[in-house]
Amino acid sequence: EPEVTQTPSHQVTQMGQEVILRCVPISNHLYFYWYRQILGQKVEFLVSFYNNEISEKSEIFDDQFSVERPDGSNFTLKIRSTKLEDSAMYFCASSERAPLGYTFGSGTRLTVV
Amino acid sequence: SQKIEQNSEALNIQEGKTATLTCNYTNYSPAYLQWYRQDPGRGPVFLLLIRENEKEKRKERLKVTFDTTLKQSLFHITASQPADSATYLCALHTVKAAGNKLTFGGGTRVLVKP
Numbered sequence: 001e002p003e004v005t006q007t008p009s010h011q012v013t014q015m016g017q018e019v020i021l022r023c024v025p026i027s028n029h030l031y032f033y034w035y036r037q038i039l040g041q042k043v044e045f046l047v048s049f050y051n052n053e054i055s056e057k058s059e060i061f062d063d064q065f066s067v068e069r070p071d072g073s074n075f076t077l078k079i080r081s082t083k084l085e086d087s088a089m090y091f092c093a094s095s096e097r098a099p100l101g102y103t104f105g106s107g108t109r110l111t112v113v
Numbered sequence: 114s115q116k117i118e119q120n121s122e123a124l125n126i127q128e129g130k131t132a133t134l135t136c137n138y139t140n141y142s143p144a145y146l147q148w149y150r151q152d153p154g155r156g157p158v159f160l161l162l163i164r165e166n167e168k169e170k171r172k173e174r175l176k177v178t179f180d181t182t183l184k185q186s187l188f189h190i191t192a193s194q195p196a197d198s199a200t201y202l203c204a205l206h207t208v209k210a211a212g213n214k215l216t217f218g219g220g221t222r223v224l225v226k227p
Contacts, residue, residue, distance in 0.1 A: 043217040045215065045217075048214055055213065056214050091156045099162070102159060102215060104156030107154075
């Protein structure tokens with residue numbers, strides 16, 4: 001069964017530091033997404049990415065956030081200057097076509113101290 | 114404002130019985146509705162998708178209904194097993210010219226007791 005792979009599984013960072021979360025989507029999928037889940041809260045949409053550009057983003061996805069697909073396999077989320085409230089589980093997902101079910105990775109637990 | 118509401122109270126159910134979960138939404142016109150399972154500390158796992166012109170979908174012991182008039186979906190787990198214990202998430206898929214996104218409800222935790 002193809003998987004979405006996320007690294008690292010855990011990341012602890014100092015407030016104000018930059019972090020890059022990495023994802024390898026399923027190889028034949030065309031749509032890529034980032035979601036986050038603060039402990040005990042709902043899974044929240046951050047951004048969708050298709051054809052090498054952002055197709056939609058949420059209000060959470062402000063100028064501190066950016067996404068990139070630097071090569072044919074990786075998909076990254078960068079947070080430029082982390083805040084305490086950025087502490088959450090970040091999930092990458094991909095789908096073959098837009099309305100089909102998404103395949104999520106196991107997540108990166110980000111802790112900002 | 115747009116809302117997706119799932120019962121936040123945990124559903125405790127005896128093994129072998131049918132669990133029924135509800136998802137209600139307001140101010141959405143979803144093209145598709147999806148259900149996911151989430152285990153603690155893990156990413157959501159896709160279970161079923163139902164389109165706006167479909168009334169019912171089945172997959173093994175799972176059944177989903179979608180009523181766009183009532184703005185409601187029901188999710189049934191028949192012959193429930195302890196291994197079905199998890200949080201179940203309803204998600205609405207909206208498609209616009211600019212892009213698409215899946216928006217999740219808060220989930221309902223199901224606990225199946227042997």
